Amino acid sequence: MLYDKLKKYSKSGVYPFHMPGHKRNTALSDGTMPYEIDLTEIDGFDNLHNAEGCILEVQNLAERLYNVKKAFLLVNGATGGILSAVRAMTNRGDKVLVARNSHKSVYNALEICGLEPEYIVPAVDDEFGINCSITPLQVEKAIVKNPNTKLLIITSPTYEGVVSDIKEICRIAHLHNVMVLVDEAHGAHFPFSKSFPSEAVASGADAAVASLHKTLPSLTQTALLLTSNESLINSLAENLAIFETSSPSYIFMSAIEKCLEFCENASAFDEYIKRLNSFNEKCKSLKKIKVLCYGNDEVKNHRFFDFDISKITVSVRRLDINGTQLAEILRNDFKIEPEMVCSDYVLLISTVCDTDEGFARLINALQIIDSKCSVKELNAYRYSITIPKISVKPCECSGKDGEFCLLEHSIDKISLEYVWAYPPGIPIIAKGEIITQDIANIIIAQIASGINVCSTKGKIPKEIYCCI
Ligand SMILES: Cc1ncc(COP(=O)(O)O)c(C=O)c1O
Numbered sequence: 001m002l003y004d005k006l007k008k009y010s011k012s013g014v015y016p017f018h019m020p021g022h023k024r025n026t027a028l029s030d031g032t033m034p035y036e037i038d039l040t041e042i043d044g045f046d047n048l049h050n051a052e053g054c055i056l057e058v059q060n061l062a063e064r065l066y067n068v069k070k071a072f073l074l075v076n077g078a079t080g081g082i083l084s085a086v087r088a089m090t091n092r093g094d095k096v097l098v099a100r101n102s103h104k105s106v107y108n109a110l111e112i113c114g115l116e117p118e119y120i121v122p123a124v125d126d127e128f129g130i131n132c133s134i135t136p137l138q139v140e141k142a143i144v145k146n147p148n149t150k151l152l153i154i155t156s157p158t159y160e161g162v163v164s165d166i167k168e169i170c171r172i173a174h175l176h177n178v179m180v181l182v183d184e185a186h187g188a189h190f191p192f193s194k195s196f197p198s199e200a201v202a203s204g205a206d207a208a209v210a211s212l213h214k215t216l217p218s219l220t221q222t223a224l225l226l227t228s229n230e231s232l233i234n235s236l237a238e239n240l241a242i243f244e245t246s247s248p249s250y251i252f253m254s255a256i257e258k259c260l261e262f263c264e265n266a267s268a269f270d271e272y273i274k275r276l277n278s279f280n281e282k283c284k285s286l287k288k289i290k291v292l293c294y295g296n297d298e299v300k301n302h303r304f305f306d307f308d309i310s311k312i313t314v315s316v317r318r319l320d321i322n323g324t325q326l327a328e329i330l331r332n333d334f335k336i337e338p339e340m341v342c343s344d345y346v347l348l349i350s351t352v353c354d355t356d357e358g359f360a361r362l363i364n365a366l367q368i369i370d371s372k373c374s375v376k377e378l379n380a381y382r383y384s385i386t387i388p389k390i391s392v393k394p395c396e397c398s399g400k401d402g403e404f405c406l407l408e409h410s411i412d413k414i415s416l417e418y419v420w421a422y423p424p425g426i427p428i429i430a431k432g433e434i435i436t437q438d439i440a441n442i443i444i445a446q447i448a449s450g451i452n453v454c455s456t457k458g459k460i461p462k463e464i465y466c467c468i
Pocket residue numbers: 076077078079080102103105155158159183185186211221223424425
């Protein structure tokens with residue numbers, strides 16, 4: 001299909017008097033740059049924004065594997081899909097219900113689409129301090145309180161693998177004529193094993209965005225926008241033409257094809273599940289370190305509807321080291337680089353491409369750290385996300401006059417910027433919200449424990465941009 005066609009064309013002897021500027025001249029690099037298959041929309045190579053040929057075939061493959069009516073290939077990450085889907089599913093001024101633990105791309109979509117958000121705040125897990133599932137009851141209450149809601153946006157699975165009851169949530173939302181968009185960026189692998197939770201569109205979501213590059217063997221920036229709601233297909237396509245590049249990378253698109261072909265091979269996923277099961281057994285030997293839903297910990301200990309076992313969240317809350325220190329030990333002593341570091345835990349992402357050696361190295365490291373570290377007294381969590389006080393709609397913030405304030409002097413002022421820990425990229429405060437002492441404390445505590453906290457204007461940790 002696409003990849004083979006690109007390869008064949010690279011050997012065809014046709015001279016490129018067209019973009020890209022490297023002219024497929026492989027002599028320009030030491031062979032590491034795949035110039036020979038980096039094409040543009042020349043004759044016979046289809047057009048992502050109006051796919052009819054070899055790109056449509058890749059989309060059809062995705063539709064079959066994800067069991068959806070329409071799959072759009074994304075080359076600007078899940079971000080491009082989220083911006084497009086939110087704009088396609090709303091009109092300016094609409095009220096939208098949004099899980100507060102949404103990625104910043106969702107907040108950016110709210111702002112550029114001129115939407116009025118109402119947040120649903122997930123409970124925080126007592127042991128791990130992570131966000132629990134959004135419950136159907138929370139959704140029902142929020143819809144009843146906001147009867148003119150147009151769209152519900154929810155992240156499932158979360159970065160840490162927490163899954164919400166999308167089926168029941170969609171049933172309730174649809175009863176009230178509310179559409180549902182699921183940010184499934186971390187769940188692209190769900191269709192490929194029964195050991196993973198159900199996919200969002202199959203569970204009733206009107207649209208979902210899945211990042212292939214996060215949990216499957218694809219290139220960074222590749223993702224899919226999925227829907228089985230036929231009435232949305234045209235407006236999704238129109239909006240993708242706005243938010244996605246007009247020069248989509250054929251390398252990315254052929255990486256999507258290769259990834260999907262790989263995923264058709266179920267045996268790789270069977271092997272992967274065996275590795276995860278074996279890791280689970282070995283985690284039972286850990287005495288102080290806790291691994292979320294692994295070893296002696298179970299899904300039923302948490303307020304989770306379901307859990308994605310590909311995520312390995314290692315809590316050091318009971319140990320005399322913090323998350324940053326655990327990450328340093330893993331990095332320096334065991335040559336293991338984690339995905340995300342928080343004050344009390346470290347998140348490691350496993351995928352179907354991990355090796356037995358990789359898992360052996362991880363469990364060996366955890367067992368050694370577990371035996372060397374001491375236990376500390378357990379403190380209750382001091383921080384949790386609360387319902388933000390929205391003073392100005394995010395879309396109305398851009399015209400406002402602002403000034404930089406020292407964080408400690410910003411209490412009760414309106415933030416004109418986003419502040420987030422990266423990763424995961426979930427805002428601690430969003431534009432138009434009132435800065436409370438609790439929020440300032442969270443920012444200060446995160447920075448103190450070595451977390452990378454960023455802001456739109458870039459002056460955090462010292463200053464935050466506020467409304468005058
Ligand atoms: C939950 C969630 N949604 C969306 C995104 C954006 O994905 P991408 O980097 O593919 O644009 C991320 C990125 O980390 C994420 O964690």
